[in-house]
Amino acid sequence: MRRLGTLERRWSYASWTAPSHYNLLMGLMPHISPRDVFASDYYQRDFLKFNERLGCEQLEFKRFVPRLYLPVLLQSLGYRTNALVSLPVLNPLTILNSGFDTYKLMGRHNDMRAMLTDMTFPEDQPSFYLLNVGETHYPYALPSEPEENWPRINGVHGVFKHLDDQLVGGRLRSTRKKMFDDSRLRMLRQRQIDAVKYLDSVVEELFDLVPKNTYITITSDHGELFGEDGYFGHGPIQHPKVFEVPFLEGKLR
Ligand SMILES: [Zn+2]
Numbered sequence: 001m002r003r004l005g006t007l008e009r010r011w012s013y014a015s016w017t018a019p020s021h022y023n024l025l026m027g028l029m030p031h032i033s034p035r036d037v038f039a040s041d042y043y044q045r046d047f048l049k050f051n052e053r054l055g056c057e058q059l060e061f062k063r064f065v066p067r068l069y070l071p072v073l074l075q076s077l078g079y080r081t082n083a084l085v086s087l088p089v090l091n092p093l094t095i096l097n098s099g100f101d102t103y104k105l106m107g108r109h110n111d112m113r114a115m116l117t118d119m120t121f122p123e124d125q126p127s128f129y130l131l132n133v134g135e136t137h138y139p140y141a142l143p144s145e146p147e148e149n150w151p152r153i154n155g156v157h158g159v160f161k162h163l164d165d166q167l168v169g170g171r172l173r174s175t176r177k178k179m180f181d182d183s184r185l186r187m188l189r190q191r192q193i194d195a196v197k198y199l200d201s202v203v204e205e206l207f208d209l210v211p212k213n214t215y216i217t218i219t220s221d222h223g224e225l226f227g228e229d230g231y232f233g234h235g236p237i238q239h240p241k242v243f244e245v246p247f248l249e250g251k252l253r
Pocket of ligand 1 (some may be wrong): 016017018221222
């Protein structure tokens with residue numbers, strides 16, 4: 001992944017999958033939390049980065065209004081727009097599916113490699129792809145790991161059956177019994193790190209697949225907590241870690 005550029009620590013606009021993806025598709029990449037600047041100024045400046053991402057020179061903000069939705073803008077610029085998503089909360093019937101020529105919910109929530117076999121790049125038209133990758137989502141399982149070996153967490157596992165993403169996060173140390181011990185949280189955190197390492201090799205396959213001059217942005221829709229201040233996961237959490245995300249982008253050289 002680091003072949004794309006410098007890894008930055010940035011901040012997501014939202015702590016949960018659906019609103020965060022809406023922000024990303026508005027063209028709002030995770031922010032740098034700048035001081036002494038008006039939000040609208042930062043937003044417009046950030047928007048100008050699309051000149052670099054799209055390889056154009058004078059993309060004006062007014063092209064973006066009133067829809068304020070990246071796939072719609074890209075279609076108007078002649079792009080074929082595609083989404084391959086892992087989390088059912090982003091399924092094709094949601095409001096996020098606007099301005100896409102193709103939009104598919106993957107059969108499994110944790111198989112980025114399967115996405116690569118679905119990607120095609122017509123020669124006569126530029127392509128845009130949104131890939132929502134799920135290996136790094138709870139239970140941080142690689143596609144090779146049988147489901148019966150996934151960690152089972154009381155109160156989360158049943159929810160995960162329905163991939164009800166919004167219910168994954170939450171306060172642990174309530175008046176009720178403590179649900180996680182420290183070694184279990186360390187194990188879960190290590191599983192997420194292992195998932196990122198695994199994805200690094202799939203990303204390499206992505207690099208081999210895309211046309212020359214493809215601009216790639218890798219980031220996350222939100223952070224994840226592993227026991228910090230009594231929280232696990234993401235969603236209904238007010239904590240800096242739930243907004244902290246990695247960000248890197250650029251062209252392959
Ligand atoms: Zn998410």
